[in-house]
Amino acid sequence: MTWQPINVPQRTIMTPGPVEADPRVLRALATPIVGQFDPSFTHIMNEVMEMLRALFQTKNQWAFPINGTSRAGNEAVLASLIEPGDKVLVPIYGRFGHLLVEIAQRYGAEVIELHCEWGEVFEPQLVIDAIQLHEPKIVACVHGETSTGRMQPLQEIGMYCREKGVFFVVDAVASIGGVDVRVDEWCIDACIGGTQKCLSVPAGMAPITFNERVAEVITARKKVEQGIATADDLCDVTTFTPIATNYFDLAMLMDYWSPRRLNHHTESTSMLYALREGVRLALEETLPVRFARHAYHAQALQQGLRAMGLELFGEETHALTCVTCIQIPEGVNGDRVRQFLLTHFGVEIASSFGPLHGKIWRIGTMGYSCRKENVLAVLSALEATLIQHNVRVVRGEAIQATLAFYMATEYATQ
Amino acid sequence: MTWQPINVPQRTIMTPGPVEADPRVLRALATPIVGQFDPSFTHIMNEVMEMLRALFQTKNQWAFPINGTSRAGNEAVLASLIEPGDKVLVPIYGRFGHLLVEIAQRYGAEVIELHCEWGEVFEPQLVIDAIQLHEPKIVACVHGETSTGRMQPLQEIGMYCREKGVFFVVDAVASIGGVDVRVDEWCIDACIGGTQKCLSVPAGMAPITFNERVAEVITARKKVEQGIATADDLCDVTTFTPIATNYFDLAMLMDYWSPRRLNHHTESTSMLYALREGVRLALEETLPVRFARHAYHAQALQQGLRAMGLELFGEETHALTCVTCIQIPEGVNGDRVRQFLLTHFGVEIASSFGPLHGKIWRIGTMGYSCRKENVLAVLSALEATLIQHNVRVVRGEAIQATLAFYMATEYATQ
Numbered sequence: 001m002t003w004q005p006i007n008v009p010q011r012t013i014m015t016p017g018p019v020e021a022d023p024r025v026l027r028a029l030a031t032p033i034v035g036q037f038d039p040s041f042t043h044i045m046n047e048v049m050e051m052l053r054a055l056f057q058t059k060n061q062w063a064f065p066i067n068g069t070s071r072a073g074n075e076a077v078l079a080s081l082i083e084p085g086d087k088v089l090v091p092i093y094g095r096f097g098h099l100l101v102e103i104a105q106r107y108g109a110e111v112i113e114l115h116c117e118w119g120e121v122f123e124p125q126l127v128i129d130a131i132q133l134h135e136p137k138i139v140a141c142v143h144g145e146t147s148t149g150r151m152q153p154l155q156e157i158g159m160y161c162r163e164k165g166v167f168f169v170v171d172a173v174a175s176i177g178g179v180d181v182r183v184d185e186w187c188i189d190a191c192i193g194g195t196q197k198c199l200s201v202p203a204g205m206a207p208i209t210f211n212e213r214v215a216e217v218i219t220a221r222k223k224v225e226q227g228i229a230t231a232d233d234l235c236d237v238t239t240f241t242p243i244a245t246n247y248f249d250l251a252m253l254m255d256y257w258s259p260r261r262l263n264h265h266t267e268s269t270s271m272l273y274a275l276r277e278g279v280r281l282a283l284e285e286t287l288p289v290r291f292a293r294h295a296y297h298a299q300a301l302q303q304g305l306r307a308m309g310l311e312l313f314g315e316e317t318h319a320l321t322c323v324t325c326i327q328i329p330e331g332v333n334g335d336r337v338r339q340f341l342l343t344h345f346g347v348e349i350a351s352s353f354g355p356l357h358g359k360i361w362r363i364g365t366m367g368y369s370c371r372k373e374n375v376l377a378v379l380s381a382l383e384a385t386l387i388q389h390n391v392r393v394v395r396g397e398a399i400q401a402t403l404a405f406y407m408a409t410e411y412a413t414q
Numbered sequence: 415m416t417w418q419p420i421n422v423p424q425r426t427i428m429t430p431g432p433v434e435a436d437p438r439v440l441r442a443l444a445t446p447i448v449g450q451f452d453p454s455f456t457h458i459m460n461e462v463m464e465m466l467r468a469l470f471q472t473k474n475q476w477a478f479p480i481n482g483t484s485r486a487g488n489e490a491v492l493a494s495l496i497e498p499g500d501k502v503l504v505p506i507y508g509r510f511g512h513l514l515v516e517i518a519q520r521y522g523a524e525v526i527e528l529h530c531e532w533g534e535v536f537e538p539q540l541v542i543d544a545i546q547l548h549e550p551k552i553v554a555c556v557h558g559e560t561s562t563g564r565m566q567p568l569q570e571i572g573m574y575c576r577e578k579g580v581f582f583v584v585d586a587v588a589s590i591g592g593v594d595v596r597v598d599e600w601c602i603d604a605c606i607g608g609t610q611k612c613l614s615v616p617a618g619m620a621p622i623t624f625n626e627r628v629a630e631v632i633t634a635r636k637k638v639e640q641g642i643a644t645a646d647d648l649c650d651v652t653t654f655t656p657i658a659t660n661y662f663d664l665a666m667l668m669d670y671w672s673p674r675r676l677n678h679h680t681e682s683t684s685m686l687y688a689l690r691e692g693v694r695l696a697l698e699e700t701l702p703v704r705f706a707r708h709a710y711h712a713q714a715l716q717q718g719l720r721a722m723g724l725e726l727f728g729e730e731t732h733a734l735t736c737v738t739c740i741q742i743p744e745g746v747n748g749d750r751v752r753q754f755l756l757t758h759f760g761v762e763i764a765s766s767f768g769p770l771h772g773k774i775w776r777i778g779t780m781g782y783s784c785r786k787e788n789v790l791a792v793l794s795a796l797e798a799t800l801i802q803h804n805v806r807v808v809r810g811e812a813i814q815a816t817l818a819f820y821m822a823t824e825y826a827t828q
Contacts, residue, residue: 003465003694005438006458006687008448018680021447024419029443029684033435033616034422035762044420051417067618068482068661069679075661098641103660147641196680202447204481204618204682227512227561228767245659246517247482247489263767265483266432266610268618270443271685273420280417348449353642353677 011342014378015350016146016174016323016364018196018203021274023368025201028277033269037261044276045257045267051279055176056191056209057287058183063209064257065195065275066248067268070173073192073206075103076248077169080218081138081190083241084108089136091122093152094145095353096171104140107244112136118148118355119314119325124156131157131166138167144175146197147353149325149362150318151175158187167214173197176207177282178294178322178366183209190214198294198322200367201278204271215254218243222251228263278367295321297365297375300405304379307401308386309394313360322370325352326361329391334358337385345381372406425756428792429764430560430588430737430778432610432617435688437782439615442691447683451675458690459671459681465693469590470605470623471701472597477623478671479609479689480662481682484587487606487620489517491583494632494664495552495604497655498522503550505536507566508559509767510585518554521658526550532562532769533728533739538570545571545580552581558589560611561767563739563776564732565589572601581628587611590621591696592708592736592780597623604628612708612736614781615692618685629668632657636665642677692781709735711779711789714819718793721815722800723808727774736784739766740775743805748772751799759795786820 013020034041052063066076088109090101093116101111112134139161144151161168167189172181178198183191190210195201223242224233243249255262298321313325328334341347350362379398386393427434448455466477480490502523504515507530515525526548558565575582583604586595592612597605604624609615637656638647657663669676712735727739742748755761764776793812800807
């Protein structure tokens, strides 16, 4: 059998990830390989650490990517922190809260779940009361929940955790690079970012950062693997619980990402190039401008959707400003509409999970996908598609409303 | 602070990985992103499965990459197979055998280690005797041990395992795509490949395959994660031991890589493109021609090294035909020589680990790096460097010997 070179269609990707990669990131991916201990590469590793600190708004020494997709970052942090029997409190307001529970349980945690309606977030005091009641070792929380398009306010919870010596772990996979994430100011002990969303880097890396409080727990569980351990690494594993995974062992990764450069995995060279370029572009744009751009295009999109007569989903005050959720009109098959959009317009939007599947569509305005022509393209395609599916929409108004918004604001001139 | 775009030197990479990526693979990396459930992407996923079956020489349904570096593949297989208390037998003849022990122990296995001198391999009967004695559930073995440049014969062991109902897990990270790996014929139940070696794809993916025997064990431990599980997925976890990791849970990955397409991680789009292209190039070259090319250039290199007066390391009969190990001459600082090679010639070769660090150099002839001009470049640079380090070498003979070898053989005309 003869296989042809890869050939993919050009898409307008307006999901909450993976989104279109920035063309400059794609070019960075094509950079030739250098060896993992080549000084030119370890230099790049150090640069990426420095750049990630800026992205996470932290002074933490530890900021590096896990070589895996976003949930690999969540698993690395939770696996390295959790010892069997540890209490972990997880406020759940969408699918990805469940994922944190899932991972924590697999590592033997006793998980306490807090629930609220999907589409809402938690009043911080509610979480604080639960911490007071249950006295967990760790609070793990999603910052931007793409499944519902909501964003949990974190600072009050973080400050309370710090005061009580509780570890505060935050999944900022969907928000990092598109929405403000202040690791130090919000007292986040460990934070996980994603690449394929607001950073517009392909999936496959999970940048994380953690502070010295977390590093201390991890270091106390350090067991260097056989075959590379030296005399200094000898330890008595009967006196502590080593981290249950080798690949996600942050203690060994700290050795790999520090001057010791102790071999662990072989760093994913090309993906590190891509991550570096994606974060570089974010810092070049500057974080405040980037966050404003994300909120701005989401607003532009929403003007159009409302003008079309569609209803948005979720509490407006706590909207994640890079994902717009739309109520699927009564009687409409949401998946068929999405398929029509993809087939005829090459435009991709998302459905959701669990209780929201078939109830809402989600449109991402993230990273490189977060730009005027994409917003206009998705509105135009959606209107035409809904008409094809016999949905009663206000015709021809969506794009006019969004154009008016763009033209009335500064950004329109850029 | 302003960060510049990425800028790396051009290197001649002659280590046993990561090696130079094929330029066509680098181009494939720069292909635009499509969504993970876009039919054009799921089509590529299916194509990659088909291509991996050919690469692994298997009819197994299950053949797909883990989104992580090679050891992520080892961990996914072992974590999904091992239940706490299971006996795992590991024949160790170099560093990567220790890694298998390490991973197995983290998942609660009772590991039985077999040891032989580094530089040698096991007489299969020795392993068979140990299986008979210990009756393990799993035998986990490295096929090509890059740390010593040796290759373990597997077929007899595999056939015995099959007869006794023991699972035979093989780490073919260093051999896949460069050396014959016959999963079905050798009765391998689960096999893990690497990308950054003989496939000349950057690190970051770990292709694996496993058969129905393995799939059965894994499926019996299936627990679909909260947030996406449906009524059909409900199970009573008190009646079995779920897989201890979410990211490496092969039961959920099987759902992701089958028509159900149940969301797990977001597949690393660009790396899948790269893997597809790398495997495509291997199949286009055809496996027999590719294996012959690897052995051929290693032989060419060795002619030169011997002519220079250097001594090779390890049992010749069981040489891994894509890694050449050289005894570091008495009194020479191996790492300084490597550094000189890199600094002045842009040529990278490797040291080794543990007992062999400082004792041997390792030169890879793998994938795209495995070609005539690279072999000649490394010989020329090494001779000049050794002279600079006051090593008594036969001057000017290495390249002549290797050229003579090339010119005397058919391949020289290609």
